[in-house]
Amino acid sequence: MAKKTKIVTKGRNSKLHAGCVNPPIYQTSTVLFPDLASYHSAENGVRFYKETENGNAADYSYGIYGTPTTFALQDVLCELEGGDACVITSSGLSAITTTLLALLKSGDHILMVDTVYGPTRRFCNKELKKYGIETTYYDPTIGADIKNLIQKNTKMIFLESPGSLTFEIQDVPAIVKIAKENDIITVLDNSWATPLYFNPLKLGVDVSIQAVTKYIGGHSDLLLGAIITKGEAVTKRLFKSAQNLGVAASPYDCSLALRGIRSMAARMEMHQKNTNVVINAIKDNPKISKILYPAYEGDDFHELWKSQFKGAASLFSVVLDRKYSDAELANMIDNMELFGIGASWGGYESLVLNFDPSSIRTATKWTETASCVRFYIGLEDTEDLISDIKKALDRL
Numbered sequence: 033m034a035k036k037t038k039i040v041t042k043g044r045n046s047k048l049h050a051g052c053v054n055p056p057i058y059q060t061s062t063v064l065f066p067d068l069a070s071y072h073s074a075e076n077g078v079r080f081y082k083e084t085e086n087g088n089a090a091d092y093s094y095g096i097y098g099t100p101t102t103f104a105l106q107d108v109l110c111e112l113e114g115g116d117a118c119v120i121t122s123s124g125l126s127a128i129t130t131t132l133l134a135l136l137k138s139g140d141h142i143l144m145v146d147t148v149y150g151p152t153r154r155f156c157n158k159e160l161k162k163y164g165i166e167t168t169y170y171d172p173t174i175g176a177d178i179k180n181l182i183q184k185n186t187k188m189i190f191l192e193s194p195g196s197l198t199f200e201i202q203d204v205p206a207i208v209k210i211a212k213e214n215d216i217i218t219v220l221d222n223s224w225a226t227p228l229y230f231n232p233l234k235l236g237v238d239v240s241i242q243a244v245t246k247y248i249g250g251h252s253d254l255l256l257g258a259i260i261t262k263g264e265a266v267t268k269r270l271f272k273s274a275q276n277l278g279v280a281a282s283p284y285d286c287s288l289a290l291r292g293i294r295s296m297a298a299r300m301e302m303h304q305k306n307t308n309v310v311i312n313a314i315k316d317n318p319k320i321s322k323i324l325y326p327a328y329e330g331d332d333f334h335e336l337w338k339s340q341f342k343g344a345a346s347l348f349s350v351v352l353d354r355k356y357s358d359a360e361l362a363n364m365i366d367n368m369e370l371f372g373i374g375a376s377w378g379g380y381e382s383l384v385l386n387f388d389p390s391s392i393r394t395a396t397k398w399t400e401t402a403s404c405v406r407f408y409i410g411l412e413d414t415e416d417l418i419s420d421i422k423k424a425l426d427r428l
């Protein structure tokens with residue numbers, strides 16, 4: 033079954049829900065059992081594997097372990113990522129922190145990509161450190177040379193491909209090969225590409241993470257995360273720890289995410305098309321010195337992207353022609369009409385932010401001196417978006 037078909041059909045077992053086309057919102061904490069024997073046999077309802085055709089009432093033992101609404105979302109994401117199991121968490125960041133806490137322990141060492149999502153870096157530096165877990169940041173372009181950074185206690189390599197500010201694509205197969213040779217777990221934040229355009233688990237990665245908040249939700253109206261695992265050992269450890277940590281997700285938000293995902297393939301096609309049109313219209317503008325977008329032919333990571341990905345998201349950055357002051361950048365961006373100023377992305381609406389990679393990285397040096405701006409291209413008309421960006425560049 034093609035992914036576009038899975039997006040529409042999976043996690044949608046009408047037979048379990050009185051024929052309803054969408055899984056209803058099961059808004060519940062307590063689940064009642066017919067007798068003590070079935071309550072005790074449910075083992076607190078820890079559900080390891082995917083929903084079966086028939087479903088099983090005993091799976092739903094208490095709201096924190098998921099409701100039929102949560103399980104429906106788990107099932108469709110699991111199918112799309114090609115995983116064995118999925119845990120839904122209350123945000124993308126909590127999917128990351130749950131994974132790190134579940135799979136690492138005091139005294140362990142983790143290799144973390146230098147271009148990782150900012151709050152992931154903060155969690156390593158502030159929280160993991162408290163538990164005696166040491167983080168080493170590595171160059172996203174490192175490839176097989178990552179073997180030189182492995183220590184005796186290295187238990188995890190964390191990837192994010194591409195990073196969501198400067199869009200370096202990682203050589204995932206090369207890193208996975210080294211990880212497997214050294215018995216190291218690999219985790220990849222797959223939020224940018226979505227499971228539609230990239231399948232890290234198929235390349236041997238053990239855990240794929242989605243900020244469901246982004247393209248899966250698709251409407252900037254929910255916060256959720258997903259951890260999708262492959263392999264029994266990793267799956268069991270993750271589920272046990274998620275249970276111990278009290279990880280839960282709102283059935284209402286799961287229902288919104290299920291509604292969002294049904295149109296994801298259609299939205300992604302339009303996001304991607306709009307992005308190509310916008311980039312082609314602005315790439316030769318004298319105020320822009322470089323486009324950072326792996327799907328763009330002139331990008332340094334274009335070939336690597338083509339070899340691993342089936343498509344691209346609509347988030348990209350530009351390096352301007354020189355360094356601009358805060359006031360100049362504010363004049364450019366504050367006066368944009370269609371591009372909102374705000375964190376996140378993946379919704380229907382366009383966004384813009386400026387950023388400075390050199391202030392964030394520690395393992396690599398950002399050598400561009402000009403200012404950087406990130407654009408998120410929404411579903412508006414491209415002529416309107418291009419006109420807004422051109423006017424903004426003219427204001428510089």
Ligand SMILES: *Cc1c(COP(=O)(O)O)cnc(C)c1O
Pocket residue numbers: 123124125126149192196221223224243244245246255256257376
């Ligand atoms: C937004 C984002 C997250 C976190 O998602 P939230 O739901 O906002 O916590 C994680 N990784 C990446 C790459 C993101 O862009």
